[in-house]
Amino acid sequence: MPEIDIDPTTRIEGHHGITLQVNEDGVVEEAKSKMEMFRGAEIVTLGRPPSDAPQLTGMVCGVCFLCHRLCSSKAAEDAAMNAGVFDGPPPNAVLLRDAAEGIFYLWNHAVHLFALVGPDYSDAVADTGFERLDPLEGDGYLSAMEQQRGVMKALAEFGGRAPHPVSYIPGGMATKPDHATIQSVKSRVAEVSEWLGPTEAVPEVIENVQNGEFDPSIGEGLHDIVSILVAAAQAGAADIGEGPGRYYSNGIFEQPDTGERFFKRGVYRGGSVEELTKEEIVAGIHEDTAYSWYTEDSSGAPTEAGPPEPDPDKEDAYSWGKAPRFEGQSMEVGPLARLVISDMDPFDLRANLGGGAAESNTLNRLIARAQEALLVRDQVLAWLDAIDPSQPFMADDWTDDFTGKGVGLFEPSRGTLSHYMDVENGEIERYQIITPTIWNLGPRDADGGPSILEEAVVGDQVETLENPLSVMRTIRSMDPCLACAVHVQTPDGTLELDVEPVVPEGLEGGRCDV
């Protein structure tokens, strides 16, 4: 059975590879998703005060820079509240953090759709006729790059800079944005919103795109995003990358007074939604390390297990990621998970194009990301308006000096995130992080159960051994990024063939040995 070894998959936030076992018909029979970087994030937080954790873990990722900082702050605040020394961040801080995360959703979704998955559906790469999506050259691509800078400027108004902002801290916000600053953020968001176009224009834009028409007056960005979806639908993306149809979301965009969230918290499995409490979610999570380069002792409940102990020579291990499971089950996370759990399918796009609103497939992941960008865009100005600059942004009673345990549940754009922090006498004694990517792209669990990606590519037909584009499209739909050198080897390794799955015409400046 030929083995296809893709390394690097090169996700935007790190090192990743995947190994596929393909049968004689070119159908994937088994996949191993390999995370290839370890830094020791949890280990280096130990022995430091709780308010240092958001600083350290916030810099764990320069793409999801805001999310870890906020999630870690929530964990620290939860620990302090459980210790009885803190009453919680002021409503303004809750509102501002969520509004900033909403703006971050716009940034991340735009970058992902245009720069990471978009090229797969561009004319240059896939002969789709959508030249605007062509990487580095298409007008749509270039315009999106310009817009992402605008979104980052909005974030810099609150954070001082983007990426890696510094003003979000346990207890609230170091910054006290005045009315003018909030207005400035709003006008920057409005500019991006204008580029995107009105949500209600979606049906008309779909018609335009199908007819090969482009009408920027009803949304330049929208036309390009819809182009990606139309091209993906035509490429059969609804029939590949089928996951188990189990989803998990921590929920986000919270009303400080009612605690109600715009995106719901819970899981979806067996065809129905279960809204869950924080306690129920935390109690259900377990991490395995059977196939991870960590000792067996590093497995367990994230509320109990110590920081992971590296074991790079471990037999059968193939990933630096752990295998998180909810009540023993793998769970897909991300925009599709959120919209399924919140029962949202604007314009019935997933129902009509993706084979069902709750179906887990490569097309639906793209559609959900696009739908969510619009849903959040339509709320974010109101979230900003809810902030009252005359009220405090920072709690008076925040202190690092306590003993307690806390959990931060957060829902960044890529999916579910949780941080776990134990503090003794003002110093962190235990820390755990479970990222969205290890839910989707982690390794097998102790029972040999595959992760979402490992399951999703099985059964898909590889076009040719030299060009497993469908597999690449599925990987990318989960928000890793693009460039791949594929080494196809026969079992005895005598044939090695170097393949580039995606070579846009006119851009093939590098050497390719195919």
Place this chain on the structure above:
Amino acid sequence: MATRRNFLRLVGTTAAGGVITQYSSDIARALQQATDGPKEVVWFQGQSCTGCTISTLQAEYPTLEEALSAFRLAVTFHPTIMAEAGQPAIDSMSTDPDILIVEGSIPTDIPEAATIGHRTAEEWVTELAPNADLVVAVGNCACFGGWPAAENRRRVHGLGPNVTGAQGLQFEHREKGGVLGGEFASGLDLPVVNLSGCPPNPDYVLLTLATVLNGHVPELDRYQRPKPFYEPLVHDNCMHRGEFDRGEFAEKPGDPGCLIKTGCKGPYTNCDDQERLWNDGTSVCLNVSAPCIGCMEPAFWDRFSPFREEIEDSPVLGNVSATQAGAAGVVAAAAGIGAHMGRKAMGYGKFEDENSAEPEEEAD
């Protein structure tokens, strides 16, 4: 127009963000030169968070995609950008690039902690660097070890203070050495050019490349950082400096006043961001009342953690503490001496003997 020698100094010392606009044609021309010759660029990632790439994506004059468009045939590897251009990855990577840019630290005790294409980052970097004309370390991790080299304070699992042995290219924290060794020199006979920061300002990256492509030799400080960017002291140009001079201090985050008592590391940190600003002149850390975290400095993390605590045992200004100096500064200000002269008049203190702060005669 800027001369070859002073180009970088000029763009670094002229005030504020408009500088880049002013010299954008110089920069564009410099980048354009990359397409004239067989110049090849490899942007390699070790233990990185991609924040430096994302930061560079925020550059406006020129934008990264404009620069890449100029580099189009020359960038043989960038794990993020080449993807969009559809370039072959490993197999297209130039093995003797004209310019090697490294983002992220290199693990040396657990080399398997960062692999690309079944090879360790250490193998890649030690192979590529000696063949490159210019080696640039982008970000604190590639310069000094940065985040992955933060101390394992509890020494858990019998691991040492540096969990994976993460090193910068030519430094580990403030010690010269690193993965390439202290004696390393690239084809242009330059040491690794360090653009520290978590992340560095995007201007630093593109201006440094423009400088070198224009044939300039960047003037470097002891940590091998281009002086124009890393000479100014954050504290001198801070918007809260007047509050410091008047002795008005915030007692906790969110309070008005100078942030030194809430842990600001501005007096120990050198970069020109207070004037240059971030995200096309939008803001900077201290302008949103967030204390400086010292991210531009070697040994960032353990030198400055806990971040919310004032560094009490290390006088900022001579033999007095920062807050005492602030009170004394009132006198200097009243005498009509500016903040900078105030510092000079007090005698320039040292954070430690190895502090990166330049002697005062070079600070002007």
